[in-house]
Amino acid sequence: MTEKLDCLVALFVATSGTSGDELGTDERELVQLVWQVVDLESNKTGETNEIVVRPEVEDLDPDILQQTGLTAQRVHAAEPLEQAVKQFNSRLSAEVNQRHFCFCTDGQRHIRQVIHPETSKKNVSLPTEFYSFFDLRKEFQKTSSSLVKQNELDLPIMCDYLNVCVDSSLPFAAHKLQQIVGIIQALNTEHVGHQFSSPEGVNMKFEIGTYSRLECVDDNMVIRARGLPWQASDQDIARFFRGLNIVKGGAALCLNAQGRRNGEALVRFESQEHRDLALQRHKHHMGNRYIEVYKATGEDFLKVAGGCSSEVAHFLSGEGHVIVRMRGLPFSATPQQVLQFFLGCQVVDTKDGVCQVKGSSNGGCQVAGGTDGILLVRYADGRPTGDAFVLFSSEEHAQMALKKHKQRLGKRYIELFKSTAAEVTQVCNRFSSTPLISMAPSPLLSVVPSPLATGLLPLATGAFPVTTSIRDCVHLRGLPYDTTIQNILEFLGEFTADIAPHGVHMVLNSQGRPSGECFIQMSSPERAFLTAQRCHRHLLRERYVEVFQCSHDDMRLLLRGGVVGPNGRGLSPPPCVSSPSFFPHMGVGLPMEAALYPAHFLVNTHPLPFYTTYYPSPPGSPPTLGFFPPGSSQCHALPAPGHTLPSGVGQTNNSDVMVTVPALLSAKQSFTEQSLGVGALLDLQLSWNRT
Numbered sequence: 001m002t003e004k005l006d007c008l009v010a011l012f013v014a015t016s017g018t019s020g021d022e023l024g025t026d027e028r029e030l031v032q033l034v035w036q037v038v039d040l041e042s043n044k045t046g047e048t049n050e051i052v053v054r055p056e057v058e059d060l061d062p063d064i065l066q067q068t069g070l071t072a073q074r075v076h077a078a079e080p081l082e083q084a085v086k087q088f089n090s091r092l093s094a095e096v097n098q099r100h101f102c103f104c105t106d107g108q109r110h111i112r113q114v115i116h117p118e119t120s121k122k123n124v125s126l127p128t129e130f131y132s133f134f135d136l137r138k139e140f141q142k143t144s145s146s147l148v149k150q151n152e153l154d155l156p157i158m159c160d161y162l163n164v165c166v167d168s169s170l171p172f173a174a175h176k177l178q179q180i181v182g183i184i185q186a187l188n189t190e191h192v193g194h195q196f197s198s199p200e201g202v203n204m205k206f207e208i209g210t211y212s213r214l215e216c217v218d219d220n221m222v223i224r225a226r227g228l229p230w231q232a233s234d235q236d237i238a239r240f241f242r243g244l245n246i247v248k249g250g251a252a253l254c255l256n257a258q259g260r261r262n263g264e265a266l267v268r269f270e271s272q273e274h275r276d277l278a279l280q281r282h283k284h285h286m287g288n289r290y291i292e293v294y295k296a297t298g299e300d301f302l303k304v305a306g307g308c309s310s311e312v313a314h315f316l317s318g319e320g321h322v323i324v325r326m327r328g329l330p331f332s333a334t335p336q337q338v339l340q341f342f343l344g345c346q347v348v349d350t351k352d353g354v355c356q357v358k359g360s361s362n363g364g365c366q367v368a369g370g371t372d373g374i375l376l377v378r379y380a381d382g383r384p385t386g387d388a389f390v391l392f393s394s395e396e397h398a399q400m401a402l403k404k405h406k407q408r409l410g411k412r413y414i415e416l417f418k419s420t421a422a423e424v425t426q427v428c429n430r431f432s433s434t435p436l437i438s439m440a441p442s443p444l445l446s447v448v449p450s451p452l453a454t455g456l457l458p459l460a461t462g463a464f465p466v467t468t469s470i471r472d473c474v475h476l477r478g479l480p481y482d483t484t485i486q487n488i489l490e491f492l493g494e495f496t497a498d499i500a501p502h503g504v505h506m507v508l509n510s511q512g513r514p515s516g517e518c519f520i521q522m523s524s525p526e527r528a529f530l531t532a533q534r535c536h537r538h539l540l541r542e543r544y545v546e547v548f549q550c551s552h553d554d555m556r557l558l559l560r561g562g563v564v565g566p567n568g569r570g571l572s573p574p575p576c577v578s579s580p581s582f583f584p585h586m587g588v589g590l591p592m593e594a595a596l597y598p599a600h601f602l603v604n605t606h607p608l609p610f611y612t613t614y615y616p617s618p619p620g621s622p623p624t625l626g627f628f629p630p631g632s633s634q635c636h637a638l639p640a641p642g643h644t645l646p647s648g649v650g651q652t653n654n655s656d657v658m659v660t661v662p663a664l665l666s667a668k669q670s671f672t673e674q675s676l677g678v679g680a681l682l683d684l685q686l687s688w689n690r691t
Contacts, residue, residue, distance in 0.1 A: 005040055005100055005101065005196055005197075006040060006099035007038060007039045007040055007100075008037075008040060008101065008103070008104045008134065009035050009036070009037050009038075009096070009101050009102070010035060010036045010037075010038060010104050010105075010180040011035045011103045011105050012033075012035070012105070012110065012177045012180060013030060013033055013034075013110045014032040014034075014068045015030055015031060015114060016028045016031050016055055016060050016061065016064055017061075017064065019067070020154075021107075021109075021154075023109040023110070024109050024112075024113030024117070025113070025280045027285065028055075029053075030053050030055070030081065030115070030118055031053050031055055031060075031068065031075055032053065032068055032070065032173055033051045033053065033084065033088055034049065034050045034173045034176075034177045035088075035177070036048050036049065036181050037092075037095055037096060037101070038104075038181055040188055040196070043185055043188050043189065045181055045185070047095075048178075049095075050173070050174075051078075051079075051084050051088050052074055053078055053080070053081055053084040054076060054077075060072055060075060068172055069171030069174075081118065082122070085124055085125075085126065085127075089127050101129070102129070102132055102134060102196070103130070104133065104134040104136055104139075104184060105133055105134070106155055106176070107135060107136070108200070108273070111130065111133050111202065112277060113277060115130060115243070116202060116243030117243055117281075117284075120242035120243075130202070131203075131204055132201050133200050134196055134199045134200065135200055136158070136180060136183060136184070137153045137158075138200075139196065140161075140183065143187060143192055155179040155183070156179075158183050159183065162182075162192075163186070164179065164185075166178045166179050202243060202245065203245045205238075206234060206235055206246055207248045207249070208234070208316055208321065208323070208420070208421040209316065210249055210313050210316050210421060210425060211301075211306045211307075211425075212306060213302055215302065216298065217268060217298030217299075217301050219298050219299075220275060221270070221272060221275050222268050222269075222275070222295075222296040222297060222300065223266075223275055223278050223279060223293055223294065223295060223296055224265070224295070224300065225237065225240075225264065225265045225266075225293055226263060226264050226291070226292040227263055227289055227290060227291050228253075228261075228264065228286065228289070229263075229287065230260075230261050232261075233253075233419065233420055234251035234252070234420035235322075235418075237265050237267060238251055240281070240284070240291060241278055241281065244269060244277055244278050245269060245271075246268065246270070247268050247270055249316075249421050249422070250268035251268075251420065251422070252265060252268075252301060252421075252422030253304075253422055253423055254266065254426075255423065255430075261423075266296055266301040268298075268301050278293060279293055279294075281293055304422055304426060305425060306425070307425065307429055309428065311375070312425060315373075315389070315424070316421050316425075318369065318373075318391060321392065322393075322394065322395055322418070323390070323391060323392075323419040323420060323421065324389070324390045324392060324398055324402065324416055324418060324419060325388075325390075325416070325418075326414055326416060327386065327387055327414070327415040327416075327417070328412050328414050329376075329384070329386045329388055329409065329414060330386075330411065330412050331383070331386060333376075333388075333409060333410070335371040338367075338374050338376075338388060338390065341404070341414070342365050342366075342390070343366070365397045365398075365401045366392075367390055367391065367392065368391040368392055368393040368397075369391060373392075374388060374390050375389045375428075377428055378431065378432070379432070379537075383537070385431050387427060389427075401416065402418065469551045469553050470552070471525045471528060471551045472500075472521060472522050472523070472524055472525045472527075472528045472551070473519055473521050473522065473528060473550050473552060473554070473555055474520050474532050474548065474550065475517070475518075475519055475547070475548045475555070475558075476546070477516065477546040477548070478543060478545050478546050479514070479540065479543070479545055480540065480543055481514045482514070483514065483518075483541075485504060487541070492520075492535060493535075495522070495527065495530070498522045498523045498531070499521070499522060500521040500522060502521075504520050504521075505518065505519040505555070507558070519555045519558075521552075525549075528549050529549050531547065532548055535547045536548075
């Protein structure tokens with residue numbers, strides 16, 4: 001503090017709960033404010049003042065009231081907190097009479113753990129004088145550091161050391177206040193000569209910022225908060241810990257694997273002392289939810305908040321901005337169109353899929369910095385992800401912007417959320433580090449034993465491919481739900497010629513509807529690799545389709561209810577064991593689309609062990625429904641139920657050649673006009689004809 005102090009205001013507060021070193025830990029409300037002014041020039045004191053505060057909770061502990069010297073009638077007749085703060089400020093201002101003053105309390109708790117948290121929770125504004133104060137224990141420690149440790153100090157020890165005597169017959173709060181005043185006067189004497197300077201500070205607002213992954217963060221300054229509402233922002237976290245100083249950018253919300261908030265946050269404080277006080281807010285409430293607070297490490301914090309590109313660092317370099325996240329943007333959207341979206345202009349799609357702005361601004365909210373306040377999130381190869389972050393200069397402007405939630409930009413409705421600097425960093429890091437071609441390691445072993453582990457699987461059992469870890473398959477994910485086989489063949493283009501017989505497997509969900517996934521068996525691992533490399537994230541009717549190289553074991557694992565991630569992680573066992581009544585050979589449980597097929601096409605096979613109800617056993621390929629070109633000499637009818645196919649069916653000789661892609665598409669035309677949802681898989685048997 002550069003300005004010389006004229007006086008100190010000794011302050012003592014009491015709540016309707018615990019006191020002493022446990023003050024503020026039980027989240028009980030403030031009931032009493034007691035203060036006295038000490039003139040530092042003359043070392044004389046003013047009158048003792050008291051204000052009683054009426055809490056919102058009416059059931060007060062009689063023992064607590066007796067300790068504070070209050071009665072229930074007096075408490076219930078008092079003013080609420082907001083009026084009490086105004087009365088306190090008015091009376092104190094009149095007493096100090098424009099002299100420069102600062103509060104002095106016994107430790108940190110009165111200001112940091114009681115006054116600031118409660119006024120923040122009740123939306124009560126505090127005078128600026130409450131954002132700085134002297135900790136009497138620290139001031140005493142400066143004069144006699146070798147006497148006792150700071151965390152072991154209390155008022156009686158300091159009074160004994162300084163020979164301060166106080167009337168013990170005084171009420172509890174008045175007695176404590178007289179001890180504080182006596183210690184201040186003793187420290188202010190010529191004999192001790194202590195100078196009150198450099199008071200404690202309380203942050204008035206939380207500032208956004210960024211961190212490098214190479215930065216060193218002390219483990220003793222970080223906590224993990226759990227149970228946060230999904231819509232909570234870093235400002236809400238700072239408000240929950242109001243009174244404790246969070247470093248710039250030190251509130252980092254955690255995201256799950258899908259990029260959504262998981263209800264946790266890592267918070268970094270200025271010192272271990274503030275971290276320890278934060279731990280004592282364990283199970284305090286944010287709205288109607290209680291928040292769990294635990295210790296964490298600096299490494300945990302940097303995993304969430306650390307590491308960002310220069311573009312992100314520049315975007316977050318401004319101070320005092322509020323961040324809003326946009327999700328679901330058209331891939332053709334530009335920063336100028338996003339700016340016009342918030343200004344109230346109409347942004348529409350043209351026939352070629354490009355967004356254009358029509359009309360003039362009709363109000364709206366101004367983006368801070370114009371287009372510089374807009375960050376479009378992109379993949380490592382520069383393609384847009386549909387996410388963006390926007391800066392607004394104030395909370396009011398951000399709230400106006402959030403009112404545009406689910407309004408349309410082009411043909412897409414846009415989701416808007418209040419965001420944080422750590423979320424910007426995490427989202428950008430996740431997308432920028434996503435590999436262009438993600439493939440599972442080989443081999444991936446099946447999690448369940450199978451009687452089909454060797455030999456060829458006959459067509460009558462659903463045309464499962466041979467069990468092997470050879471990576472000659474591709475996994476398509478993110479298909480439009482109305483995708484047909486013809487659409488897939490057109491999507492694969494030149495690689496259609498490399499599809500193996502019975503190689504296309506459309507995965508349906510438990511309701512017999514397309515799940516957006518498909519497995520395709522290729523002629524070799526090399527062709528599967530090239531297919532994944534060339535087709536990954538290409539568009540199929542305005543949707544990016546992910547294409548991963550995989551093996552037959554991966555396919556069987558997913559179809560039996562396991563989970564195969566694109567990077568080979570996250571494998572899990574099948575979620576349930578199928579009821580035998582679900583399988584087609586039992587005559588029930590088959591999706592309604594099965595009515596498209598005659599009864600003799602429904603295969604009669606024994607259920608595989610642990611085959612889940614999500615993917616029922618499929619019928620074979622129906623060759624009599626226009627699936628193959630007319631006159632094909634290679635068409636074979638399926639046998640009656642209970643029989644197996646000859647070993648040569650579905651196999652080809654070396655003298656056979658595959659038809660060209662245009663002929664193949666033409667041959668599939670009549671079939672693709674029908675519904676494809678007939679089971680967990682739909683096999684596409686390619687026609688092999690002699691030329």
